[in-house]
Amino acid sequence: MTSPPYVGLIDYHDQHKYVYELLGLEDRSGFEIGAAKNGSSQKAKKTYQEAIAEVFRNALKSMPKGGRLIVVAGDRHELYGEIAELCGVKVEAVLQRHVNRRTGRRSSEFFESVFIWRKA
Numbered sequence: 635m636t637s638p639p640y641v642g643l644i645d646y647h648d649q650h651k652y653v654y655e656l657l658g659l660e661d662r663s664g665f666e667i668g669a670a671k672n673g674s675s676q677k678a679k680k681t682y683q684e685a686i687a688e689v690f691r692n693a694l695k696s697m698p699k700g701g702r703l704i705v706v707a708g709d710r711h712e713l714y715g716e717i718a719e720l721c722g723v724k725v726e727a728v729l730q731r732h733v734n735r736r737t738g739r740r741s742s743e744f745f746e747s748v749f750i751w752r753k754a
């Protein structure tokens with residue numbers, strides 16, 4: 635079960651730069667998937683889909699046949715149908731989750747998707 639990075643929305647490394655510096659960790663921001671600084675152009679979205687699919691294919695290697703891979707994502711660019719195809723998983727269900735309690739301050743209607751996939 636995972637909540638992957640989105641495409642072109644957040645620069646996680648920039649957000650947590652202080653932690654990397656405090657812990658003396660190597661800057662590997664160049665490997666960040668979907669970093670905001672790479673934008674959300676058609677090309678960036680394609681690169682994102684391929685990179686995320688590679689991560690999931692890697693995880694699937696360690697899973698038994700029929701095992702579930704559950705992905706929580708705000709898929710406003712509708713990229714996850716194709717990502718499922720790139721991974722060769724069977725789509726068992728796609729649920730919509732109303733996100734209204736994360737901070738207690740969100741007033742707008744926001745739904746995120748919960749993709750339930752099975753290893754073929």
Ligand SMILES: C[S@@+](CC[C@H](N)C(=O)[O-])C[C@H]1O[C@@H](n2cnc3c(N)ncnc32)[C@H](O)[C@@H]1O
Pocket residue numbers: 636637638639640646647665666667668
């Ligand atoms: C939506 S957050 C979810 C984090 C975590 N799963 C959790 O629930 O707290 C997405 C995470 O993916 C990480 N990420 C982005 N590119 C990555 C990569 N190439 N390898 C490993 N993690 C990456 C980001 O740094 C961020 O922490």
